[in-house]
Amino acid sequence: MTTSTSTPTTTKNRFGFLKDLDPQIIRLVVILAALLLFFMITRGGAFVRVSTWQAMGVAFPEFGLMALGVMLTMITGGIDLSSVGIANMTAIASATVMLSMAPAGATPGQQATAMVVGILISIGLGTLAGAFNGFLVAKVKIPAILVTLGTLELFTGIAIVMTAGKPLSGLPMIFSETLGGKVMKIPMQLIIFVIVAVIIGVILSRTSFGAKLYMLGSNATAAKFSGLNSGSLLIRTYALSGMCAGVAGLVMMANYNSAKADYGSTYTLLTVLIVVLGGVSPLGGSGKLIGVVLAITVLQILQSGLNMFPQVSNFYLPLIWGATLLLAISIPNITATLRKLTKKD
Amino acid sequence: MTEPFLSLRGVSKTFSGVKALDNIDFDIYPGEVHCLAGENGSGKSTMIKVISGVYEPDAGGEIVMDGTHYAKLTPIEAINNGVQVIYQDFSVFPNLTVAENLALTGEVSNGRKLVNWKRMRTIAEEAVKKVNFKVDLDARVGDLSVADKQLVAISRALITEPKLLIMDEPTTALTHREVEALFKVVADLQSRGIAILFVSHKLEEVFEISERFTIIRNGKVVITTMPEELNHKKFAEYMTGRDYDDSSSAPTGEPGEPILEVSGLGLSEAFEDVSFTLHRGEVLGITGLLGSGRTELALSLFGVFTADEGEIKVGGRPVRLKRIRDAIANKIAYVPEDRLTEGLMLERSIADNIVISELDDLSKLGFLDRKLRAEAVKRWVQEMKIATKRPANAVNTLSGGNQQRVVLGKWLATEPDVLILNGPTVGVDIGSKRDIHLILRDLADQGMGIIVITDDIPELLQVSNRVLLLKEGRITEEVDPASVTEQEMSAMITGGSISGEVA
Amino acid sequence: MTLINKMVRSNEFYLFLVIVVICVIIQIRSGQFFTPNNLVDLANAMVVPGLFGVGAYLVIVSGGIDVSFPALASLAVYAVTRVLVDSDFQGPWIVPFLLIVVLGAVLGAFNGLFTSRIAIPTLIITLGTANVFSGIMQGALSSVQISQLPPSMEAFGRASLFTATNPKSGLTSAMPVSFLLLVAVVAIAFLVMRYTMFGRGIFALGGDESSAVRAGFKVRRIKFWLYVLVGVIAAIGGFVRTTSMGQMHPTNLLGSEMLVIAAVVLGGAAITGGTGSLTGVMLGTLLIVIVQNSMILLGIPTFWQRAALGILIIVGTGISAVQITRRRRRQRLVAE
Amino acid sequence: VDDTAGPSAGTSSGAGGGGGDKKYNIAVVPKDSTNPWFVRMEVGVKKYAADTGLNVYQKGPATTDATQQAQVIRDLIAQKVDALCVVPVDPGALEPVLKEAMDAGITVITHESATQQNTKYDIEAFNNAAYGGFIMQNLAEAMGEEGTYTTMVGHVTNASHNEWADGGVAYAKEKFPKMVLLEAEPRVESQDDGEVAYQKAKELMKKYPDLKGIMGTSSFDAPGVARAIEELGLQGKFFTAGTGMPEANKAILEKGLVHALTLWDPADAGYAMAALAVKVLKGEEIKAPVDLGVKGYEEVNFAEGSDKVMEGAGWIVITKDNVDEFGF
């Protein structure tokens, strides 16, 4: 941090890309448009079908919600690798409770209460787990990347211990009917994601908490000297991230009508990929919600689009994701070089 | 007259629109000490970075060095031509030892591929001897005090006998004693025909050593002349383009009731038994050598450190300052020594930086009231005369002077009773400096109690009603600024006299 | 005296104590720790994480983070093995070894190209390249397990320096030749970092990049070659893992990056760059390897093993974090 | 495979009653695709496509991960394929999405997923418990039907592996009184990683000197354990058995490190799934015994008490004697 702030000159050109995000967002919009165009032309009918979009709306909230949390932590200059662990651990906890409150053949009434309790448990426990991360980062001062790597193992481990690794299924029907249902053709999962995204957007742009996050991420020392309570800020941030993971856990429960210790193990790096692709600097202090949302959309469309090509194996997915990321970060550099060249002659 | 060692001909440098250097013509001759003066942001550092090959100048101009013509230089070319720079931000390696910091540059420019630790060490030993700088060569530079860091940068520049030595504000963190030592070396180098380009905002220094001046404003050369042609006043007017007045700016009104009472305050290994009283409407100066405990004292009054013993009363109430927030809650504000790392979020906007400490007052139920915020920003940009069209710009697009106003504005926005400033105008040009001093007076007149910690003696004597002198963590004297000259004051601080030899 | 003080203060020292304690515990619980064959087993298990650790360390010192080395290694080894197997290669192991090293260097150069030209955190860049690498392997090369390696590679994997026998149980463990590779790489890395300007340059730019530029270091060049070097080391790691398994599992290494980085930081390297020692890296890796490979000896039930690993990482890094905070307090450093 | 494939091709085109010769789109979704297992399965799928000229293809997730697999299936549903043949990573996790598929009128056939609710038919190469028992049979023969053993699974979260292991343990209890399960470590995890299997095996051998055998399940287990046996010089003293492909395990079988491995040919399973899907699509009446026209599935019967789960004729044993006869 200090090296980056001590000399404005270097700060400028070293992290210039991250400072002015809007170009990055524009780039994402362009990429998105290009993708839509490509798939519409190549897969016309199938691609514009409502069901295709519903399928996406069901799928991406799982990792999208986690990514939102990761974004918050990255704005403070940290990172959260434990989302998947939190999601599964909380899902298992709330599934356990729901199953005991509303065993097979429970009355709708019992099921409803069980569902409400389950939801509360997921959110509450997620927040707690996140706060634990925050505590380790803020008070014990362990680098966030290690804290959350450790807690990823720990939370997943706890989930395994709780279930002996087996899935918990047979959740009350009402649960997957509600959280897995559709409102006017719009998947509930998507609605949940939008709600959470809006809340986070408001937090970042409208509240003093949000403003402080950016300041803290930009220069922790100056933030301290300005009287910000970095401890509680961090703890609250990671708690929020944990909460997002908890909600993601609920969505996964709805999507798989069960909870298990190893669901979504591929999401950990995917969320980081999304957040940086969205233009959030891992150094903290900058980043916009819209960028991350765009990144999520881009990746989801890439994935679903790819599944429309039987002959293209899904193993190309990482290749395309990686290429997209590299492209997005190279463009400003390339254009700069081109401009230089054109100037020369 | 001999050939100039270095000449710039029509050199310009533009940063994304900003014309930092505008068609500069400049000569420096072997054996001359040449002062480069100008306000913050006038282009001094940029000019230096062009000479040292860090920045590539715009096409068109040319650089003549030792007879060779260049369109641009690389750092290595510059170094190999005998250009050594003491950068404003020191450019040291915090993670490496003093020895390595000193020796590395030379080794690189000699194009060595392998490291010889013995040789590095001998180089380092000689280097520190030159400026008789006492330091543990195995200490990590990151753990050194600001002053020692700067001395490392200086010693490093003096290792290989340079042909041109450039110093960009080399003395911001140094005490007079260290400055003296440095000037001795400078004089010695000069006598051996080495050209020295010197940038500083400290006038008395500048006049003490410089033979020629080049003053730049907005990236243009205003005048190149001899010291005889100038007095402080004219010098300042060239720099600022305004007329300038250096009379005392200490508040004149009668001090009000005590606002901060400190008795028997102590912090282990820093200071002990410190007692004083600060009244509303007065400016209390505190000075002393680095390591005299003045910064620790300030930080203890701001809750960064918790004093081990003694009592602090604010407005008559005893208070316990365990955290910075305790201090702020008691309406104590602190403008730190190092604004870049302790004062500002450089990538964030000017507005953000101004309101950060009063965010909670600007929001209801945690929601920011944008109108209130905008008003606050507008108000402080005006009151602090911050030179910006868009408060939404990043703070690092402001010069030091303006950056300092932002920090000041941030704290005034919290309406403090006690304002502590540690080196309020370090590296700030005299134009902005004067403005800041006047702001302090107005604040005092409005009933604020102000503590100014500084070793810039003219400043100390100009702004304070009373001056406390710290030696080895104890208050040894209380001085009435009106009754002493700058010489006497610095004699008291350093135990030597400003023109006197170094122990 | 001061030397001893320094040593006792050092992170490595605490780490060493932690390791000793854990070893003793395992010994008490199982009576099997301090047996010749077990120690050889650990040395054996140490090779690949050790190699990766060195690579990750070099990058971290330079102020970056590389998450692409497992993918890089997998791709390099898979591509070469695939070609050799298909062409039914019969030559000596040095050929595949060199081919893999070269390919590793090329892929490393790919990393270096970006990291040296684009001024953004290497975590982002390597995240991208990692996906590209594994994408090429699994997509373009549609990788599958290769169960029959070329005979010479197979043989290299089996080759052993000596065999340790447990006097009581009679169990034997072979010290693989690949251990020498680890020793060599560590030694070379040490010499490079301590006695070449390249190495000091890596430290320098990890400390303050703009200062490095001003000091005349060719920062771009240093970064580029750094990633080439790391690519080579990673590829060697992949070669060792594949030969010792006697089979090529394309995805075997993927996902190991974070744990390796954790080990390096456990070893005291600042994740912000500029500091850290190879001793620390080896100790950090050793600690994680010991715990990972002693869960059963410790009698930790299978279900608890992931949780245990998590706790180790948290506690381990916690200890050194607390140390650092203490030191900063002592020095009255105010910066966060 | 080839010769037996002939008739089935005949049936599918010949008995083209109701459906006419509509060109069905049938997607086969495996657990993942680097695993040679499913690479082999694709061979069967491709063969069926070739035999029938229908648009039958395999499309798996990038990693063995329930969420990824569900994602693939969702996208396939969106594309309105006619039939989905799925080998679930995790049956429970797929219930909702498979329900979606069936609601969308897609014919769902599953494999290795006897517990699946939302499927038209589930084809098992055999009964999971029995298969576990059979692996145990092999281990027991190697161990001389006596001594301490333990079980190894790919992941403790892997349903079928655990069923096999449980089946094996139960079988041993009933058939081999002299064989005892290692109580301290009844089940260890290889994380589907040959290296981990090898390390765990070594640890077990050190900690429990009287341990004599490990029953493997995942195709990574036995080879890993074999490596340990060889290195620790326990050949003839320590034994393992498990699932594995002939080609991949030739060496260890011939060295005698592993007595016997078991498997069913995934290619045939793939072929059978597709064949059954087409029968259903064509509206043919499915009544046992069904002939799916491929070896091991000529007389598929319903598992007793079920009208969903069909069981094939079982598994293949590979020993060093027959390892070369398979050609995969």
Ligand SMILES: Nc1ncnc2c1ncn2[C@@H]1O[C@H](COP(=O)(O)OP(=O)(O)OP(=O)(O)O)[C@@H](O)[C@H]1O
């Ligand atoms: N890295 C940069 N990027 C963009 N603009 C810059 C950069 N460095 C300097 N500038 C511009 O060039 C002008 C001159 O900067 P310079 O650092 O030379 O001023 P200075 O004379 O050194 O001021 P100070 O006395 O504060 O050091 C500044 O006003 C600034 O706008």
Ligand SMILES: Nc1ncnc2c1ncn2[C@@H]1O[C@H](COP(=O)(O)OP(=O)(O)OP(=O)(O)O)[C@@H](O)[C@H]1O
């Ligand atoms: N990265 C940057 N982007 C834009 N402007 C810059 C940058 N770095 C420096 N400048 C500008 O260069 C001018 C002087 O920069 P510099 O950092 O030398 O000022 P300073 O050191 O803060 O002031 P002083 O030297 O008086 O303390 C200022 O106008 C500053 O805004």
Ligand SMILES: [Mg+2]
């Ligand atoms: Mg300057």
Ligand SMILES: [Mg+2]
């Ligand atoms: Mg400056």
